[in-house]
Amino acid sequence: MSRPLRADAQRNRARVLEVAAETFAAEGLSVPVHEIARRAGVGTGTVSRHFPTKESLFQAILLGRMEELVRQATDLAEREGPEEAFFAFFAAMVGAGAANKGLVDALAGAGFDFQAVAEESRYDVMGAWQALLEGAQRAGTIREDADIADVKALLTGCIDRERHAPDPSARARMLTIVRHGLHP
Amino acid sequence: MSRPLRADAQRNRARVLEVAAETFAAEGLSVPVHEIARRAGVGTGTVSRHFPTKESLFQAILLGRMEELVRQATDLAEREGPEEAFFAFFAAMVGAGAANKGLVDALAGAGFDFQAVAEESRYDVMGAWQALLEGAQRAGTIREDADIADVKALLTGCIDRERHAPDPSARARMLTIVRHGLHP
DNA sequence: AAATATACGGGACGCCCATCCCGTTTGTCT
DNA sequence: AGACAAACGGGATGGGCGTCCCGTATATTT
Numbered sequence A, B: 001m002s003r004p005l006r007a008d009a010q011r012n013r014a015r016v017l018e019v020a021a022e023t024f025a026a027e028g029l030s031v032p033v034h035e036i037a038r039r040a041g042v043g044t045g046t047v048s049r050h051f052p053t054k055e056s057l058f059q060a061i062l063l064g065r066m067e068e069l070v071r072q073a074t075d076l077a078e079r080e081g082p083e084e085a086f087f088a089f090f091a092a093m094v095g096a097g098a099a100n101k102g103l104v105d106a107l108a109g110a111g112f113d114f115q116a117v118a119e120e121s122r123y124d125v126m127g128a129w130q131a132l133l134e135g136a137q138r139a140g141t142i143r144e145d146a147d148i149a150d151v152k153a154l155l156t157g158c159i160d161r162e163r164h165a166p167d168p169s170a171r172a173r174m175l176t177i178v179r180h181g182l183h184p
Numbered sequence C: 001a002a003a004t005a006t007a008c009g010g011g012a013c014g015c016c017c018a019t020c021c022c023g024t025t026t027g028t029c030t
Numbered sequence D: 001a002g003a004c005a006a007a008c009g010g011g012a013t014g015g016g017c018g019t020c021c022c023g024t025a026t027a028t029t030t
Helices: A007-027 A033-040 A044-050 A054-079 A082-099 A101-107 A114-120 A125-138 A148-164 A170-182 B007-027 B033-040 B044-050 B054-079 B082-099 B101-107 B114-120 B125-138 B148-164 B170-182
Strands: none
Touching: A007 A033, A007 A044, A007 A054, A007 A101, A033 A044, A033 A054, A054 A082, A054 A101, A054 A125, A082 A101, A082 A125, A082 A148, A082 A170, A101 A148, A125 A148, A148 A170, A148 B148, A148 B170, A170 B148, A170 B170, B007 B033, B007 B044, B007 B054, B007 B101, B033 B044, B033 B054, B054 B082, B054 B101, B054 B125, B082 B101, B082 B125, B082 B148, B082 B170, B101 B148, B125 B148, B148 B170
């Protein structure tokens, strides 16, 4: 509606977004906004003008990741069989979670309502999950009564495993356990 | 070493402990200490004299629960077969977690170091877990390569499931999934 | 090059919380 | 009953954080 952002404003916005994504991923959502500003080399006012609240900053970051995730999920659904697609996406989410503390905080509800962001986004992450799950269920590789919340809980567990007790072999083992557990 | 607490001091200490346990269980660790004091009908100074820091208050609460948990675990190990003992204790922990938000906060690392409390306590919760797990593994009902951290991660998942998406049938289903997943 | 809107920086404000302190009250012991 | 120590209450203190504001600087437009 209004005219485009001034060139320096665009640069700063992008830089803040990038630094914030890295920082939240590495250290979680508890990092102060002042610190984000400092690391990005801008004033706190600049951050809060582009993103009025800390939550809006985090939402903007998530939105960028959503597209990628949904694309990955639909790609998998087309290319692989229903079983592999589901578990490949599950594994990808575990990897993303292990590398992204901010995402874990959000999933754990420690601060922000991930669910709400996911729902009001134009990228339907939950829908993509649902499709993968239902595909695998129709193919008979996942028990009929399991639902998305069950899957999310198992995902939370896998990510928790990696965060609290790092162990090179843990991820594969947990994925195996989950796979067996979900089998009909 | 020093003389016993004065009668009113004993009463207040017990009352604070009781109110804090209820409150943390219902609302999590983020409840302010002032609020605990208010609900217990004492001044904030009284709380902080008995428990110099918020963490020490929570530790004192946990210590009371430890004994009960360890007793339950060893009882199960003696009375039931190895398989039932392990999964019964697992189910009991899920129930405890679902009813106790403070415990979940602690497990999630959101605030306090549960691990440290558990270790320096004279009640060896982790040891009890370990014994149940190893018993079930020797009996051939749980895969050999699973370790305590894996179990804790699955537990976290189950508790998360109940907290974020209440559903009467969810607990039994999640327990089934876990049981299948851990089977050799 | 001058004029104007736009954006910047970072300090100020307000809120919340754990912890500490001290004047007052209350239990305990003689 | 009286005196002393022990405990109480709750306000004060200090620190952290998100958000807002405004004087200054800079990009854009004419």
